Amino acid sequence: MNAWVKSLVAAAAFAVVASMPAQAQNYNNFNPTKESVKEEQLLNALKGDAHVAGRISIPDQKAANLIQPQGQQWRAFHEQRLPLIGGAAILGMLVALILFYLVRGRIRIENGFSGITITRFATLDRFAHWLTAGCFIVLALSGLNLSFGRMLILPYFGPESFATLTAWGKLAHNYLAFPFMLGLALMFVLWVKDNIPNHIDLEWMKQGGGLFSKGHHPPAKRFNAGQKVVFWIVMCGGIVMSLSGWFLLFPYLAGIADLQLYTTIHAVLAVAFVAAMLAHAYIGSVGMEGAFDAMGNGEVDINWAREHHSLWVEEEQAKARASAGSKAVPAE
Amino acid sequence: MARMKFLCDADRCIECNACVTACKNEHEVPWGINRRRVVTINDGKPGERSVSMACMHCTDAPCAAVCPVSCFYTTVDKVVLHSKDLCIGCGYCFYACPFGAPQYPKVGNFGSRGKMDKCTYCAGGPEADFSTVEYEKYGRNRLAEGKLPLCAEMCSTKSLLAGDGDIIASIYKERVMKRGYGSGAWGWKTAYKETVNV
Numbered sequence: 396m397n398a399w400v401k402s403l404v405a406a407a408a409f410a411v412v413a414s415m416p417a418q419a420q421n422y423n424n425f426n427p428t429k430e431s432v433k434e435e436q437l438l439n440a441l442k443g444d445a446h447v448a449g450r451i452s453i454p455d456q457k458a459a460n461l462i463q464p465q466g467q468q469w470r471a472f473h474e475q476r477l478p479l480i481g482g483a484a485i486l487g488m489l490v491a492l493i494l495f496y497l498v499r500g501r502i503r504i505e506n507g508f509s510g511i512t513i514t515r516f517a518t519l520d521r522f523a524h525w526l527t528a529g530c531f532i533v534l535a536l537s538g539l540n541l542s543f544g545r546m547l548i549l550p551y552f553g554p555e556s557f558a559t560l561t562a563w564g565k566l567a568h569n570y571l572a573f574p575f576m577l578g579l580a581l582m583f584v585l586w587v588k589d590n591i592p593n594h595i596d597l598e599w600m601k602q603g604g605g606l607f608s609k610g611h612h613p614p615a616k617r618f619n620a621g622q623k624v625v626f627w628i629v630m631c632g633g634i635v636m637s638l639s640g641w642f643l644l645f646p647y648l649a650g651i652a653d654l655q656l657y658t659t660i661h662a663v664l665a666v667a668f669v670a671a672m673l674a675h676a677y678i679g680s681v682g683m684e685g686a687f688d689a690m691g692n693g694e695v696d697i698n699w700a701r702e703h704h705s706l707w708v709e710e711e712q713a714k715a716r717a718s719a720g721s722k723a724v725p726a727e
Numbered sequence: 728m729a730r731m732k733f734l735c736d737a738d739r740c741i742e743c744n745a746c747v748t749a750c751k752n753e754h755e756v757p758w759g760i761n762r763r764r765v766v767t768i769n770d771g772k773p774g775e776r777s778v779s780m781a782c783m784h785c786t787d788a789p790c791a792a793v794c795p796v797s798c799f800y801t802t803v804d805k806v807v808l809h810s811k812d813l814c815i816g817c818g819y820c821f822y823a824c825p826f827g828a829p830q831y832p833k834v835g836n837f838g839s840r841g842k843m844d845k846c847t848y849c850a851g852g853p854e855a856d857f858s859t860v861e862y863e864k865y866g867r868n869r870l871a872e873g874k875l876p877l878c879a880e881m882c883s884t885k886s887l888l889a890g891d892g893d894i895i896a897s898i899y900k901e902r903v904m905k906r907g908y909g910s911g912a913w914g915w916k917t918a919y920k921e922t923v924n925v
Contacts, residue, residue: 432768432769432774432775432776432910433910433911434910434911434913434914434916435911435916437768438916438917447768448766448768449766449767449768449769449770449777449778450766450767450770451764451765451766451767452742452744452765453747453761453764455759455761455764457827458761458764458766458827459766460766460827461766461768461778461780461826461827461913462780462825462826462913462914462917463824463825463826463827464825464917466789466822466823466824466825467789467823467825467917469793469822469823470789470792470793470823473792473793473819473823474792474793540795541795541817542795544795545794545795545796545797549796549797554796554797554798554813555812555813557796558796558798558812558813558814558815561795561796561815562796562815565815565816565817569839643818646818646840651821651822651827654818654822655822658819658822
């Protein structure tokens, strides 16, 4: 009986409460919220790739953005997708290189060192290369630290030392971007004429560059097709990295949606770039006997040059003979 | 423990900007930084509404998730705070924050934005409560004094509510029931993955 009364009272109370909005409308015949903007409608209208904005009376007009839901997509990219992409690209490349080393071993000079060398890269060539490479290493390490350091390094360093390290890394990243861009421009001017693809590259590609077969070297000029690919990866990648990075360096140049896009492009391209450069560094050092000298002191062994850049050696020797000949003329 | 939240009843906000001014004054926030702001949506059109917005002290905060140096932490009252000693001014929290809360003292040549600043829910920072260094870096610690954020305390129409999420939600619900309308708890779904259903 008691429970009966209680539930009756509850039901009555519920009916009163539920009818209140309706009553309010009846009394005033006016619902101020009927036309008022609702957050949910605005967010639904956005379809997730813009922001809810209005008017603001403070000077910072960017603060007129009330809600930008795409920040959560940026977060999801940064938190979930980027570690997967980065891990796959960089660790994948490392595994591939180790497998390649185990299967193919170090690529030797078939005829051994002759002791006679030929100049492959002049001082300016090597300066351009190492300027870019040096900057790239610091940029890559500081960039990887910014993206993955919290996951991989912070637990060992502790928050204070890690923050100091990352702050220095960020400064280095910001300032070394400029010599990196200078290096890119220099390398482009110095090497572009020898990096235009041609029919020799097709043949080189068809034969897999002789990478997978011992004692077999397809002919190549100053740069073979593989090196041309590296050149264009560095140029195209470098330009996109520089442009996207430029906007991040000067964040007032672009709006937040653009900055989110640029950081995403910058990050994805960066991990691919690092993976590509790992392969480049491998074949230029551990992977191939005699290759490092080209960028080391600039002098390569003539046997190495004949095996890997046969047409280039012929050209160089023809040039040398021609200049020797032309020099000899007045003496005769 | 309480779960501190903000709720802006947009049907009451008259865009007087007292919350903005009170915040700037209380914490002596430098030029160019506004920890709180009032945005007017559909300005001059029927259904115009003003919303006072600052850091919402999100559940599972995006800023904390993306910070490369992990400088954010959540207090027992679920207030999201950060350490300016650890912050490197990279701007990641600004990219991730749905509410545009993180602010930087410098506009940023060469990416040097300076240490990030944002609403602290009047709860200071990691420094010792009531210390000078805490005040200089983060502003007044009203929460430690047993007071609520000044923006909400100052609000002339009591549009901006601060306090335990359940309590302010029930106040808002009661209002909507009584007056018969409400344009919703702005930002709640985004910040707390729940909203106030009336």
